[in-house]
Amino acid sequence: MSRPRASLRTAVVWEVLREALDDRVKATGREALDVLDTGGGTGNFAVPVARLGHRVTVVDPSPDALFALERRAAEEGVADRVRGVQGDAHGLFEVAERGGYDVVLCHGVLEYVDDPAEGLRNVAAALRPGGILSVLAAGLGGAVLARALAGHFTEARRALADPDGRWGGGDPMPRRFTPERLTDLITAHGLEVAAVHGVRVFADLVPGALVDAEPGATEALARLEEAVAELPAFRSIAARLHVLARTRSASVPSAKEAE
Template sequence: MSDQPRPRASLRTAVVWEVLKEALDRQVKAAGRDALDVLDTGGGTGNFAVPAARLGHRVTVVDPSPNALFALERRAAEAGVADRVRGVQGDILGLFDVVERGGFDAVLCHGVLEYVDDPAEGVRNAVAALRPSGALSLLAAGLGGAVLARALAGHFTEARQALTDPAGRWGEGDPVPRRFTAEQLSELVSGAGLEVGAVHGVRVFADLVPGVLVDTEPGAVDALLKLEAAAAELPAFHSVATQLHVLGEKRP
């Protein structure tokens, strides 16, 4: 897994990063430029923005949290890419108050749709920020993963509640306002005018495996990373993934 560290935390981002890196490489070839303009909506402290900037791309991060943007600035400086990372306070529903329309080769929308009032509008804004032939990387909480997690924890009533609730919530104490199926996310992407390039299940196993097993068994992290990568594109595992990733491509 290139450009990513191998600690257990990488299990949360490795599959998405590999897909995103390949998409950026394709965009570089299509655009005929070494550096792309990338927009990361809800990019927080730079989990994806800083690695993208290390590849040479110019990244604009839009996030509503001043604290996250401060941490992003510090992280980018420590990585030596401060000149290629710009943080702007804002959110996806007011995106064009802070960035221009049609100004980006790729847009990242990771962990955002769960929290906005109108996910469809959020996706439409992300698409409107793309240049012709641009790509959208969409990552959101998966319904099936939450149902499975509650059931395995013995919370069977909450698991059933999540399964039947229109927003996929398991109860009043659920910290996630909304979850999605792969079909719902794909429909949001295609409904905004993009072609769905690929769908991936993310954290299919990582959130279910006991931490002590991963931390103590030699080679366990690498083996689990390979298992996650092997299962990510298989539709059978999309229904139990903690997160779902959809790659959309804009056709000129």
């Protein structure tokens, strides 16, 4: 069975994340991990993570998204393992526990917060010793390439020169990152970068009609995305950047954590 084209947007991230969850399970000896999903919205990652048996807290500023999350979790039979709370990265510890999570997801957050450094500091502080952070953010190179291929050469050049990687006043994205800027931001907050992946290197550039018309094209495109995800030359032009990081100090889980 071929995968849905929409899954191309998250396939690379999901494979990396699932392996990281397995590693954390082995390291702690606990089958059920505590996972925090900041900006998790309707549960695109939270629900699949809960299906693996883990407990997930989703923090999101949108009540509508949290309502959809609750409904989705119930439909998938994981309502007892998914908890949604209204909040954001700025006031994270008003709704989440400091140092209380094995894994923290920060997907599509750093582009929008007023202060990415503060947002990163908070999500890093939510991790337990030896915990894992998954960051997904908009990539500058992918936006420049997309504007150039669309014939908007001045906008492409403007994005390169802009401190936030924006191509103009009509740009809907508040901020974009290069791989170097994103990894520097993460390591500055006491984390070790384990892997950097380019996400949607080709998927956003290939016309949907072309993929849909060719039998097996979606699966072939997915395999191509996986093949180039870790290659520096390609991740620098990806629409999204994914970084997996870990806290530098690891310790044996406490009795409370092992329950």
